[in-house]
Amino acid sequence: MAAETQSSIGKLHHELRAAGDGLVGNAEVLRGVLAGCGDCIKILDLEGRLQFMSEGGKRVMEVDDFAPLKGCPWPDFWAGQGNSDAKSAVETALAGGTGRFKGAANTAKGNPRYWDVQVSPIVGDDGRPTHLLSISRDITEEWQAQAALNDAAERQAFLTQELEHRIKNTLTTVGAIANQTMRGDEHAVVRHAFMARLIALGHAHDILTKTSWSGAPIAQVIEGALRPHATEVERIKTTGPSAELTPKQALGLALAVHELATNALKYGALSNSTGTIDISWSNDQSGFRFTWAEHGGPRVIEPPPERMSFGSRLIERMLANDFDGNVTTTYMPAGFKCELAAPAITPHV
Structure with missing residues (x-):
């Protein structure tokens, strides 16, 4: 695992050098990526507690002050099935895998959002996880669009069934009239x-x-x-x-x-x-x-x-x-x- 990580870092440095001078080891590059990314990027400790949130993440999560959130159990930001899914994703990451799920969670200001989440390990030199990386992508618009489509499909199915019921009643009535006539x-x-x-x-x-x-x-x-x-x-x-x-x-x-x-x-x-x-x-x-x-x-x-x-x-x-x-x-x-x-x-x- 450590060799694989070193290989990935070496490849990244090679690509950064090819992109331009002064990019390798430049903290401003990292800051720009984290601030500009629209996903909410977080670092958790091995207990699943929130330790860091990117600037772009604070923006999308509507967080004005990160201090009160630091150290909070990250799965507790999710309710119901989302809480179980978040805990399961943490366990998967601790085991060396990547946990994924989709669920609803409010922003810091209480506005509802729907997220596509993945949690993966950050490994140390010994190949063991030292922290967990959580990336949440806001898919509220896609989710709302799909929900609207589902509602429309259910309504269409209901109307179709109602129409068919009335058509059958009409055909039965026509048949009865014909028999009498x-x-x-x-x-x-x-x-x-x-x-x-x-x-x-x-x-x-x-x-x-x-x-x-x-x-x-x-x-x-x-x-x-x-x-x-x-x-x-x-x-x-x-x-x-x-x-x-x-x-x-x-x-x-x-x-x-x-x-x-x-x-x-x-x-x-x-x-x-x-x-x-x-x-x-x-x-x-x-x-x-x-x-x-x-x-x-x-x-x-x-x-x-x-x-x-x-x-x-x-x-x-x-x-x-x-x-x-x-x-x-x-x-x-x-x-x-x-x-x-x-x-x-x-x-x-």
Whole structure:
């Protein structure tokens, strides 16, 4: 330890000589460093009692007269957990290590500050500690900024949960109204279709809630929309890179995938026991592409334009609008295909 210390001092002297004449052994250099440094530099004895405080330290700690503080147990300047951390840091330094912690402590004038502290040994010629060096850096502004961010995050989480609770209540109310409005067997098909769309919308809302409505992973959105058709999931293949959809895009795609799956169950590839569906997407500089391709289902016959269903209109118009792109549906005999071409999806803040 002594050899290492001598080596460090020799290196310091070498660098000071290289910087200019008269710097080695110059007390004014040391005084200038201690006065100009914004950290609170202190020397403690081996009992952890305060022996010295730099001029810069007195300034940041708002100490006008150091005399009453000299000899005071340094850990006692900290309260609660900070006191335990300070004692632990002293013990670590006495053992030859460097103790570090962060905590709150008031200045001599009672103003609250938050500090990043380290305590290390000052060794003598025999390699044993003779004193302890404590350096405290004022990080109050950083701490306050982080605390404000934490408070904002907690508030955002609370508001998001409250919003989701109200949305769920609203969806439940809408569902109840729909059931009452469309009572009777003659409305059973319409009622079922409406409730299924409402459930798909609810799944998308659940995904968005987990991210505080900042966005939703496309794979999770598609998986949630297909969940009501879980018995057929082994016949549906999905491939594509990770991408974060905006809330608007997530809701639009969830409803569109639900409609596509519902139509496939009624008329397309999932209406028999052999059909399959490939869902794929890509996202690069050339743009975002989403494809729904059915194979092996009944022979496809294109419906007349005047018979286009609400679900088809939702797919072609709402999906295109939500992605600011174009949707193309192709009724090929071998299988129905739906393709979306839109601008690339970029990460959003």
